[in-house]
Structures are given as C-alpha cells and as structure tokens.
Amino acid sequence: MSINGKAYIVGAYEHPTRKAETQSVAQLHAEVAYGALQDAGLTKDDIDGYFCAGDAPGLGPLNMADYMGLNRLSHIDSTDTGGSSYLIHVAHAAEAIALGKCNIALITLAGRPRSEAMATGTAPRSWGVNVPDDPFEIPFNRTVATAYAMSAMRHMHEFGTTSEQLAWIKVAASHHAQHNEHAMLRKVVTVEDVVNSPLVADPLHRLDCCVISDGGGALIVARPEIAKSLKRPLVKIKGSGEAVKHQAGGTIDVTFSGARFSGKRAFDMAGVTPTDIKYASIYDSFTITVLIQLEDLGFCEKGQGGKFVADGNLISGIGKLPFNTDGGGLCSNHPANRGGMTKVIEAVRQARGEAHPAVQVKNADLVLAHGTGGLLSIRHGSGTLILERE
Amino acid sequence: MATMAANRAIPAPAVDPTNKPFWDAAREGRFLIGLCKDTGKHFFYPRGVSPFTLSNNVALVEAKGTGTIYTYTVARTKEPHAVAYVELDEGPRIFTNIVDCDLDALKIGQKVKLVWKPTTEGAPPVYMFTPA
Numbered sequence: 001m002s003i004n005g006k007a008y009i010v011g012a013y014e015h016p017t018r019k020a021e022t023q024s025v026a027q028l029h030a031e032v033a034y035g036a037l038q039d040a041g042l043t044k045d046d047i048d049g050y051f052c053a054g055d056a057p058g059l060g061p062l063n064m065a066d067y068m069g070l071n072r073l074s075h076i077d078s079t080d081t082g083g084s085s086y087l088i089h090v091a092h093a094a095e096a097i098a099l100g101k102c103n104i105a106l107i108t109l110a111g112r113p114r115s116e117a118m119a120t121g122t123a124p125r126s127w128g129v130n131v132p133d134d135p136f137e138i139p140f141n142r143t144v145a146t147a148y149a150m151s152a153m154r155h156m157h158e159f160g161t162t163s164e165q166l167a168w169i170k171v172a173a174s175h176h177a178q179h180n181e182h183a184m185l186r187k188v189v190t191v192e193d194v195v196n197s198p199l200v201a202d203p204l205h206r207l208d209c210c211v212i213s214d215g216g217g218a219l220i221v222a223r224p225e226i227a228k229s230l231k232r233p234l235v236k237i238k239g240s241g242e243a244v245k246h247q248a249g250g251t252i253d254v255t256f257s258g259a260r261f262s263g264k265r266a267f268d269m270a271g272v273t274p275t276d277i278k279y280a281s282i283y284d285s286f287t288i289t290v291l292i293q294l295e296d297l298g299f300c301e302k303g304q305g306g307k308f309v310a311d312g313n314l315i316s317g318i319g320k321l322p323f324n325t326d327g328g329g330l331c332s333n334h335p336a337n338r339g340g341m342t343k344v345i346e347a348v349r350q351a352r353g354e355a356h357p358a359v360q361v362k363n364a365d366l367v368l369a370h371g372t373g374g375l376l377s378i379r380h381g382s383g384t385l386i387l388e389r390e
Numbered sequence: 391m392a393t394m395a396a397n398r399a400i401p402a403p404a405v406d407p408t409n410k411p412f413w414d415a416a417r418e419g420r421f422l423i424g425l426c427k428d429t430g431k432h433f434f435y436p437r438g439v440s441p442f443t444l445s446n447n448v449a450l451v452e453a454k455g456t457g458t459i460y461t462y463t464v465a466r467t468k469e470p471h472a473v474a475y476v477e478l479d480e481g482p483r484i485f486t487n488i489v490d491c492d493l494d495a496l497k498i499g500q501k502v503k504l505v506w507k508p509t510t511e512g513a514p515p516v517y518m519f520t521p522a
Binding site for chain 1: 398400401402403404405406408409413424426431432433434435437440441442460461462463464465466467471473474475478481482483484485486487498509516518
C-alpha cells in the first residue's frame with residue numbers, strides 16, 4: 001500500500017526561541033504543539049495520534065501525553081533515528097492514518113542543548129547503555145564533527161571535491177538567513193569567510209558546521225477529508241522513504257548516505273523525479289551532509305555535488321535548486337541537535353507560499369525534505385518526504 | 391607546519407560478556423577480529439554473530455595489525471588527534487586513531503601498523519595505528 005495522497009500536513013509551527021532559558025524541554029514540546037494546533041485551526045482534543053523521538057523526556061509519549069493532557073490517543077510512535085526522526089514520523093503518521101489507527105497526528109521536537117552548554121559536536125556522546133559499538137568507538141573520541149569530517153575527507157580524495165565548493169553551501173544558507181529574523185547567524189558570508197574560519201575537524205571549518213540552538217517545532221498530519229475541512233493550504237504527502245546505513249561489518253563506503261535508498265523509495269512512491277522538485281529542505285548538520293545527500297537523492301551524479309552546489313546554485317532566485325530558505329541548521333537553528341523537524345516546516349512554508357517573500361520559490365507546488373540522523377560516516381537513519389501543494 | 395598527535399587520556403572500553411574475549415586478548419597484546427566461518431570473510435567490530443549471515447558460526451582470529459588509512463580527520467581540539475578508518479590487510483575498515491606522528495602529514499592510502507595505548511588503570515588497552 002502506498003501512502004501517496006492518504007494524509008496531509010495541516011499544521012506546522014517552529015518555536016521562535018534560540019535560547020530557552022526559562023522553559024523546560026517538556027514545556028517547549030507543549031508550546032510547539034499548541035502553535036501547530038493553532039496553525040491548523042484544531043484543538044488539543046482533536047489529537048488521537050502522537051509521535052516523538054529521543055529528545056522527548058522519559059518514556060516519550062507517556063510523559064508528554066501526561067504533560068500536555070492528550071486524552072484521546074489511539075496511536076503512538078517513538079521511532080528514534082536522531083535528527084531524521086521527524087521526517088519518518090510524518091510518513092508513519094500517514095501510514096497510521098491510512099490504516100485507520102488515528103485521524104489527526106501530532107509530532108513534536110524540542111530541546112535546549114545551548115542553555116545546557118552542551119558540546120554537541122566536539123565531545124564524545126553515547127546514546128545509552130549496553131550500546132554494542134560504543135566500546136569500539138568511544139575510546140577513539142567518536143564525535144559528531146569527526147564522524148562527518150571523515151566522509152568529507154574521503155569524498156575529496158575520490159571525487160576532487162574542494163573546501164571552496166563545500167563553502168558555497170554555507171554561503172547559500174547565509175543568503176537566506178539574512179531574511180529570517182529568528183536566525184542565529186544573519187550575516188551573509190563569502191566562500192573566503194568559510195575557508196578562512198578555523199578548522200574544527202579537517203577538512204571541515206567552523207563555518208562548515210551548524211549552529212547549536214534551543215527550540216523546537218511541531219507538525220500536525222491529518223486524513224484528507226479533515227485537511228479539506230480546514231482553512232490552510234493543502235499540503236499532501238506524496239512520497240516517503242526511510243533507510244538505515246551502517247558499518248556493515250567493516251565494508252562501509254563513507255562517501256554515500258542512506259539517502260540513496262530512502263530518496264529512491266520516496267521518488268518511486270510519488271511518481272516524480274528530482275528535476276520535478278521546486279524546493280528542497282536538505283539536512284545541514286555540516287556542509288558535507290548537504291553535498292552527499294544531494295548526490296544520493298539524485299539531484300546530480302555521484303561525485304558531482306561540488307560542482308552542483310558551487311556558484312550559488314542553492315540560492316533562492318539565483319540557483320536551480322533553492323534549499324533551506326530559512327537559513328537551515330547552518331545559520332538559523334538546530335533545536336535539540338536534531339534538524340529534521342525544521343526541514344519539514346520550511347518545506348511546508350514553501351509549499352504553502354508562506355516562506356519569507358525574499359526567498360519564496362515561485363509555484364513551489366512540489367517540494368522535498370530530507371534528513372540524516374546519527375553519524376554520516378558510521379551509522380545513520382535517512383528519511384525523505386515529497387510534498388505536493390494541491 | 392607540523393602538529394604532533396597529543397597524548398590524550400583515553401576512556402576505557404566498556405567490557406561486556408560478549409566482547410570480553412576480545413578485550414582479554416588485548417591485555418595480552420593480541421589484536422583479534424571477527425571471522426564469519428560461513429562466508430570466510432573477516433568483520434569488525436567483533437560480535438557473537440556474523441553481520442553477513444547472523445549465524446553464530448563465528449570465531450575471533452588474530453589480525454596482522456597492518457593496513458592503510460581509508461579516511462581520517464584531525465580533530466583540532468586542545469589535544470589534537472587523528473580519528474580514522476583504517477582498512478586492515480584482512481579487509482575490514484575499522485574505526486580507530488592514528489597516533490605518535492605529525493598529524494599534518496597524514497594521507498589517505500598511507501600504510502599504518504598497530505600500536506596499543508593504555509586507557510585507565512586496570513582496564514584493557516586499545517588498538518591504535520601509527521605510520522608504518
């Protein structure tokens with residue numbers, strides 16, 4: 001069964017905060033849920049499906065349903081693939097709706113790593129106890145920055161990708177962020193600014209990395225007849241795909257991502273091709289993340305990502321593929337160190353025609369959102385969504 | 391320029407009932423990798439099942455401790471260090487560090503050899519690599 005056309009995104013809300021000094025994580029989840037409901041024109045007791053991931057406190061759906069007073073839940077899902085979780089939640093919500101398990105699903109994300117002074121990218125992190133790979137990775141200082149940098153290094157070696165090409169991704173994001181009043185980094189930067197910023201993990205510079213921010217976001221997914229009864233523009237879920245990529249016993253190739261598989265599944269379900277896509281939200285934990293995902297999604301051939309992103313090709317109004325028009329994780333925010341939610345939200349804004357006028361893509365009736373959660377060169381979860389404005 | 395690898399404090403690996411034989415061998419200076427007896431292929435990290443077949447027809451076998459750098463990065467922290475995947479001569483690409491060298495002179499494809507580095511007192515040492 002395909003979920004093409006089985007559900008719509010009817011509500012979307014991004015928390016404006018980038019530093020939540022007075023709100024707990026649970027409170028942020030509740031605030032974004034309320035925002036998304038208001039956007040949709042629905043109320044709390046309309047929700048009968050709830051989705052959250054590892055950023056939600058405790059046992060996720062249990063503690064958050066209690067906090068928010070969700071009393072009518074007939075379907076819950078706490079799939080956690082790190083930052084890509086929320087793209088997969090949208091697909092799972094559409095599946096649950098198609099099966100008749102719920103009618104109106106809420107998805108929330110929130111966190112405050114900035115207020116908690118977390119060394120998100122440069123300190124080793126474990127995601128739990130009894131993790132079988134930790135003993136073979138933590139002693140070697142597995143960090144987010146080094147895990148993504150190793151993909152960049154190998155990509156440069158195999159395909160001749162340059163730091164200047166990677167820098168164009170940050171330049172494009174900064175061109176968009178200048179119009180976002182909530183973005184953490186609103187200054188337009190140049191290729192020289194990026195390559196002259198200090199190295200964090202060779203070959204990635206400080207400006208190749210995303211920001212660390214507090215905040216969150218929420219989405220509401222509903223069945224078609226409900227979506228059509230509401231007053232918001234209709235944004236249909238047309239295709240979805242998910243995939244896991246890992247070390248495969250030591251046979252890993254770090255130059256590609258699970259987008260190769262999740263993207264194909266999403267395009268096949270939607271019955272469209274990359275050239276049909278008017279706007280793309282592409283997970284941007286680092287510049288290299290964007291480049292590798294663009295190749296794997298089929299926007300260009302493998303190894304040609306450097307040429308594809310150069311010379312402003314990702315800048316709205318200038319390039320062929322406008323991306324991350326809110327400034328993305330590279331410039332705007334990366335709440336809870338998980339950027340998948342904001343990827344979907346900006347894609348919804350574009351599809352609705354509600355992005356900032358300076359970056360709104362004309363006739364953005366077919367848009368894509370994609371995320372990589374976890375560690376690009378080690379193990380990660382990929383989620384791809386294709387959305388259509390009706 | 392030259393950036394010597396820092397001698398940073400290395401966290402001890404978490405020993406569990408399945409990986410204990412690997413770490414016991416490490417204490418004796420023997421570097422073991424997984425062998426899938428169904429396919430004849432080596433794998434890493436070691437575990438009680440084959441990542442190729444999921445069967446438990448596996449063994450730990452001693453590796454030569456030589457290989458080449460498949461990819462790497464230099465973490466430019468206060469204690470600069472190189473994180474890498476080394477492709478062992480037996481096949482598997484393994485997550486490790488490159489130590490005791492000039493980090494600015496590292497190259498993909500470079501030959502490296504095994505060195506053991508101590509972790510915390512009483513805990514097993516860990517396998518790292520240095521230019522051969």
